[in-house]
Amino acid sequence: MTVTNASQAAQAVGWEAPEALLxxxxxxxxxxxxxxxRRGESLQLLAGENVTSAAVLAALGGPLIDKYxxxxxxRRHHTGCSLADAAELLAVDRAERLFAADHANVQPRxxxxxMLAAYAALLKPGDVVLAMSLEHGGHLSCGxxxxxxxxxxDFIGYGVHEQDNLIDLDQVRELAKLxxxxxxxxxxxxxxxxxxxxxxxxxxxxxxxxxxxxAAQVTGLxxxxxxxxxxxxxxxxxxxxxxxxxxxxxxxxxxTAELADRVDRAVFPFTQGGAAMNEVAGKAVALAQAGTPEFxxxxxxxxxxxxxxxxxxxRGGARPLTGGTDTHLVTVDVSPLGVTGVxxxxxCAAAGLMLGKCALPYDPAPAAETSGIRLGTGAVAAxxxxxxxxxxxxxxxxxxxxxxxxxxxGARIGARVRELARAFAGG
Ligand SMILES: *Cc1c(COP(=O)(O)O)cnc(C)c1O
Numbered sequence: 001m002t003v004t005n006a007s008q009a010a011q012a013v014g015w016e017a018p019e020a021l022l023x024x025x026x027x028x029x030x031x032x033x034x035x036x037x038r039r040g041e042s043l044q045l046l047a048g049e050n051v052t053s054a055a056v057l058a059a060l061g062g063p064l065i066d067k068y069x070x071x072x073x074x075r076r077h078h079t080g081c082s083l084a085d086a087a088e089l090l091a092v093d094r095a096e097r098l099f100a101a102d103h104a105n106v107q108p109r110x111x112x113x114x115m116l117a118a119y120a121a122l123l124k125p126g127d128v129v130l131a132m133s134l135e136h137g138g139h140l141s142c143g144x145x146x147x148x149x150x151x152x153x154d155f156i157g158y159g160v161h162e163q164d165n166l167i168d169l170d171q172v173r174e175l176a177k178l179x180x181x182x183x184x185x186x187x188x189x190x191x192x193x194x195x196x197x198x199x200x201x202x203x204x205x206x207x208x209x210x211x212x213x214x215a216a217q218v219t220g221l222x223x224x225x226x227x228x229x230x231x232x233x234x235x236x237x238x239x240x241x242x243x244x245x246x247x248x249x250x251x252x253x254x255x256t257a258e259l260a261d262r263v264d265r266a267v268f269p270f271t272q273g274g275a276a277m278n279e280v281a282g283k284a285v286a287l288a289q290a291g292t293p294e295f296x297x298x299x300x301x302x303x304x305x306x307x308x309x310x311x312x313x314x315r316g317g318a319r320p321l322t323g324g325t326d327t328h329l330v331t332v333d334v335s336p337l338g339v340t341g342v343x344x345x346x347x348c349a350a351a352g353l354m355l356g357k358c359a360l361p362y363d364p365a366p367a368a369e370t371s372g373i374r375l376g377t378g379a380v381a382a383x384x385x386x387x388x389x390x391x392x393x394x395x396x397x398x399x400x401x402x403x404x405x406x407x408x409x410g411a412r413i414g415a416r417v418r419e420l421a422r423a424f425a426g427g
Pocket of ligand 1: 048109110111112113139141187188189214215216217218240250251
């Protein structure tokens with residue numbers, strides 16, 4: 001793509017390199033223009049990605065970016081914090097109302113940092129934790145040996161049924177009774193169905209364990225009432241503001257009044273220093289937007305669209321896990337189409353369909369290859385796509401993957417993807 005074409009494509013998604021950046025760093029300005037253009041010419045179907053709203057971007061780039069504000073409103077280490085305090089209280093109050101939570105902490109810099117703080121609030125190193133195994137869809141922060149979680153705690157993994165790929169609460173109960181964990185974690189990154197938070201709570205009570213909801217993937221669904229809320233059941237709920245919520249990259253903790261102090265101290269000073277006050281401001285904006293009818297309509301498009309996407313891919317010969325989805329997530333076995341997850345990801349990316357390879361539960365393929373792909377409809381629903389477009393996207397993916405490596409199929413599908421991407425680039 002030439003620089004002129006790139007800046008035209010970038011403008012189509014509403015981004016233009018500001019003068020100050022062009023003058024100070026034309027090299028980086030070019031990279032950013034290229035990235036905006038890349039997004040404008042392709043469809044973002046990576047499950048965790050979205051399109052941050054313009055209002056959130058304005059808050060992120062606003063004056064609070066320069067404010068040092070260690071501590072909490074009314075109890076800061078730094079001076080000059082009265083407006084920062086007001087912004088944080090606004091974000092906290094909006095989060096508590098939106099999720100009907102006793103207490104919210106809006107400072108975690110990411111969902112992983114929020115997980116770290118949740119563990120720090122409730123556990124001691126060496127404690128036993130029962131969580132969805134990584135092979136079945138648990139996040140790295142749920143016991144990966146490469147992550148602090150797996151290094152500092154003793155993780156036991158529960159999984160999904162081999163036949164229907166649904167969470168098996170009987171297995172969770174059995175493991176809980178056998179291992180007596182200090183905490184049970186419900187939730188994961190690629191589970192497409194609603195989670196029975198009440199069922200997990202019951203098991204946690206039976207073994208006197210804390211229940212932590214790992215709910216970053218579904219935060220926006222819960223906000224819109226499109227998925228059951230973990231908040232009434234979990235001791236601590238770990239949420240993300242950058243996924244379906246369309247806010248800044250960041251984490252959010254919700255907890256009971258009883259645990260409020262422990263959770264706050266686990267964020268600051270235990271795991272973080274000064275809060276990123278511009279991100280806190282951006283979270284306040286996103287949390288306000290999440291209460292609007294427009295947000296509800298976007299979430300409905302995401303969920304209905306995901307269902308259509310799964311159905312279209314099933315008609316095209318792929319196998320959606322659990323037979324479909326309740327959420328914005330579609331996890332699909334592509335082995336019936338004769339490709340691995342890695343090959344599917346590569347071929348789709350070349351045609352502008354940006355989705356992720358995904359190891360499936362009981363995946364017979366090596367971890368480096370995988371048999372699956374995972375798609376999320378958040379970003380494209382935010383841009384206005386709904387059921388009919390996502391049905392077409394599902395058809396494009398499966399015809400691309402079943403069409404062999406012929407470049408003509410790829411070229412035709414790539415052209416159609418670009419058309420769709422351009423038509424919806426402006427949101
Ligand atoms: C996305 C996600 C994370 C990680 O979020 P980061 O902000 O990238 O740290 C953790 N857990 C779950 C369940 C997620 O969906």
